[in-house]
Amino acid sequence: MSPKELTYIEDALSHEQFLQKQCENAASSITDPQLKQCVKQMGNKHQQIFKQFYDLV
Structure with a gap:
């Protein structure tokens, strides 16, 4: 390589x-269950x- x-x-x-960190931070502050689940996904x-x-390396 x-x-x-x-x-x-x-x-x-x-x-x-x-x-990934941005999604984690956003999910922790979201109260709507559907939106929270979407962000976690x-x-x-x-x-x-x-x-x-990472597996490429």
Whole structure:
């Protein structure tokens, strides 16, 4: 893997971590149960994407 490709994957990992944290923070402050569940699902999806990128390395 080239350094440029590795940098791209590191960038993608950071992005997914950030988005996952944002979803966690948002879900903790949402009171509507349906919206809270939706945001939690988005956080889980970002966690899955993070794992997929991590497995590339």
